[in-house]
Amino acid sequence: MSKIKISILFIIVLFSELTAQENLIINTYNRATKSLNGQWNYIVDPYENGFYNYRYEPFENQAEPGSGAFFLNSKPKDKTDLVEYDFDLTDSITVPSDWNTQKENLYYYEGTVWYKKSFNYVKTNQSNRVFVYFEAANYQSDVYFNGKKLGTHIGGFTPFNFEVTDLLKESDNFLVVKVDNKRKKEAVPTLNTDWFNYGGITRDVKLVETSANFIQDYFVQLNPANNQQIKGFVKLNGKEISEKEILISIPALKIKTKVITNKEGVATIEINSKKIKYWSTSDPYLYDVVFNVNGNELKDQIGFRTIKTSGQEIHLNDQKIFLKGISIHEESPIRGGRGYSVEDAQQLLNWAKELGCNYVRLAHYPHNEHMVRLADKMGMLVWEENPVYWTISWGNKDTYKNAENQLTEVINRDKNRASVIIWSMANETPTSEARNIFLTNLASHTRAIDPTRLISAALEQTDYQGNPGIRTIHDDFADVVDILSFNQYVGWYDGLPEKCGQISWKITQNKPVLISEFGAGAKVGLHGDKLTRWTEEFQEDVYVQTLKMLEGIEQLQGFSPWVLVDFKSPRRVLPKIQDGYNRKGLISEDGQKKKAFFVLKNFYDSKN
Numbered sequence: 061m062s063k064i065k066i067s068i069l070f071i072i073v074l075f076s077e078l079t080a081q082e083n084l085i086i087n088t089y090n091r092a093t094k095s096l097n098g099q100w101n102y103i104v105d106p107y108e109n110g111f112y113n114y115r116y117e118p119f120e121n122q123a124e125p126g127s128g129a130f131f132l133n134s135k136p137k138d139k140t141d142l143v144e145y146d147f148d149l150t151d152s153i154t155v156p157s158d159w160n161t162q163k164e165n166l167y168y169y170e171g172t173v174w175y176k177k178s179f180n181y182v183k184t185n186q187s188n189r190v191f192v193y194f195e196a197a198n199y200q201s202d203v204y205f206n207g208k209k210l211g212t213h214i215g216g217f218t219p220f221n222f223e224v225t226d227l228l229k230e231s232d233n234f235l236v237v238k239v240d241n242k243r244k245k246e247a248v249p250t251l252n253t254d255w256f257n258y259g260g261i262t263r264d265v266k267l268v269e270t271s272a273n274f275i276q277d278y279f280v281q282l283n284p285a286n287n288q289q290i291k292g293f294v295k296l297n298g299k300e301i302s303e304k305e306i307l308i309s310i311p312a313l314k315i316k317t318k319v320i321t322n323k324e325g326v327a328t329i330e331i332n333s334k335k336i337k338y339w340s341t342s343d344p345y346l347y348d349v350v351f352n353v354n355g356n357e358l359k360d361q362i363g364f365r366t367i368k369t370s371g372q373e374i375h376l377n378d379q380k381i382f383l384k385g386i387s388i389h390e391e392s393p394i395r396g397g398r399g400y401s402v403e404d405a406q407q408l409l410n411w412a413k414e415l416g417c418n419y420v421r422l423a424h425y426p427h428n429e430h431m432v433r434l435a436d437k438m439g440m441l442v443w444e445e446n447p448v449y450w451t452i453s454w455g456n457k458d459t460y461k462n463a464e465n466q467l468t469e470v471i472n473r474d475k476n477r478a479s480v481i482i483w484s485m486a487n488e489t490p491t492s493e494a495r496n497i498f499l500t501n502l503a504s505h506t507r508a509i510d511p512t513r514l515i516s517a518a519l520e521q522t523d524y525q526g527n528p529g530i531r532t533i534h535d536d537f538a539d540v541v542d543i544l545s546f547n548q549y550v551g552w553y554d555g556l557p558e559k560c561g562q563i564s565w566k567i568t569q570n571k572p573v574l575i576s577e578f579g580a581g582a583k584v585g586l587h588g589d590k591l592t593r594w595t596e597e598f599q600e601d602v603y604v605q606t607l608k609m610l611e612g613i614e615q616l617q618g619f620s621p622w623v624l625v626d627f628k629s630p631r632r633v634l635p636k637i638q639d640g641y642n643r644k645g646l647i648s649e650d651g652q653k654k655k656a657f658f659v660l661k662n663f664y665d666s667k668n
């Protein structure tokens with residue numbers, strides 16, 4: 061099959077899979093936006109009284125929903141009129157942020173909260189279009205604008221947008237969002253996790269104003285098969301998108317080229333250059349890439365690098381690299397609560413840098429976009445993970461669609477980030493036929509929409525042929541991944557630290573191995589002998605013993621110990637020690653470094 065045919069096939073497959081989230085606007089960072097962050101009015105609605113009538117029928121499905129429907133933001137017409145809520149008389153809450161750490165009476169609240177934001181907005185050009193864009197809201201969001209339903213989004217960690225052009229007024233617009241963070245068996249994640257189920261509009265909300273036909277999406281990365289070729293596509297959104305000319309320039313490479321869209325408004329990109337300065341951890345060089353259609357410009361800062369496996373090695377730009385990592389939860393080290401700001405991301409990545417890391421595992425769900433854009437600038441490699449965690453409803457088709465949807469959204473958002481090298485399908489999931497099919501389908505979907513990155517998952521280790529002294533990975537999904545990763549807790553959940561010296565590893569797969577988790581709990585400032593649990597000395601010893609033990613794994617190419625900072629988890633209730641925190645952090649929630657921090661730092665500083 062000729063090269064042209066292959067590349068058109070590559071784009072068609074790529075494109076057919078990507079249209080799953082066909083209206084997601086990427087790169088809102090460099091677009092004309094108006095922030096809707098700030099104070100919003102809210103109503104706590106545990107009985108979902110503002111959504112269902114007394115017959116438990118959704119108001120939104122009724123022709124005449126009546127004033128009980130909160131999305132109408134109703135006001136009494138006159139003194140006789142009965143309206144039993146009023147957003148403008150309620151308390152306000154800050155967006156973005158979770159509700160749990162803002163309102164004491166909502167600390168453990170799981171259920172529905174209604175948000176309302178009123179605003180005026182005058183378009184800069186009458187022919188322009190306007191979208192409301194949410195970076196994320198946990199977990200299910202039903203979004204209404206000026207009394208009309210815009211749509212529903214499921215998933216707490218990925219972006220979504222809706223068009224409001226035809227509903228927009230110059231003044232007195234009202235945006236109403238029903239956010240429900242109830243945990244459900246068939247959801248993704250499912251009922252039990254080891255992190256705090258923060259609820260709310262947890263990340264930025266903005267209005268995005270575009271021209272009538274605008275650049276909605278693009279994929280501009282190095283061709284994995286030829287590192288002197290930039291390959292991808294650019295996609296227009298609008299009514300006049302067919303056979304349109306799009307100018308693409310990369311000034312620093314003196315590249316100026318034109319591409320023409322097909323009838324779906326998509327143009328393929330193939331740009332050859334022998335002068336590309338490759339993005340790397342030591343030199344995270346980002347190019348300005350400028351798209352121009354009808355005089356409307358959109359810029360992005362993109363790094364070009366290749367990431368591959370070669371036998372048991374991981375190669376960044378064809379150079380072997382050891383991933384010196386740490387696992388991170390998206391909790392604000394500054395305010396507590398769900399992290400969302402540039403400052404939150406900066407603090408976490410600064411600590412990772414200080415630890416000597418060149419890599420971070422963002423667990424167990426997509427973190428905010430600030431994190432990956434900062435990682436691009438700081439030269440920090442990133443593992444991103446889909447929240448398929450522990451025991452998901454593998455046989456449930458909607459659960460699969462939901463998991464695939466969330467994965468597609470994060471890939472869409474971050475596919476132009478050089479720092480992102482690994483897509484993780486799941487964490488600690490029990491092997492079964494249904495689970496293998498579920499994860500294998502996610503992996504092939506991922507490969508179809510992003511053939512430039514590596515696939516993995518945090519698997520679990522087992523005894524080799526029943527011998528507990530020898531550990532191995534016995535998991536069908538290990539044959540599907542590019543990088544074999546697993547969590548292991550020898551010395552904490554499995555024996556005492558000295559047990560590390562009694563364990564050997566027999567990994568049969570000829571693939572690079574990453575230890576996605578190891579670690580131990582310690583209460584900062586608690587000291588004692590190294591056999592006393594919860595002391596810094598015990599945790600320190602687990603690190604010393606584990607680092608020695610892992611040297612025995614021939615295919616070892618890196619790890620991301622659990623975890624950078626102590627984080628909130630309702631599963632952790634030991635008084636005076638945990639008090640609602642998982643204490644496996646190398647840093648306490650108030651920023652104090654534990655002894656083990658320096659064990660790992662010294663190890664990384666000694667490893668080139």
Ligand code: GCU
Binds near residue numbers: 254488547577622642
């Ligand atoms: C698991 C899991 C983490 C959890 C950790 C722990 O491996 O992946 O989410 O927090 O172990 O038990 O501390």
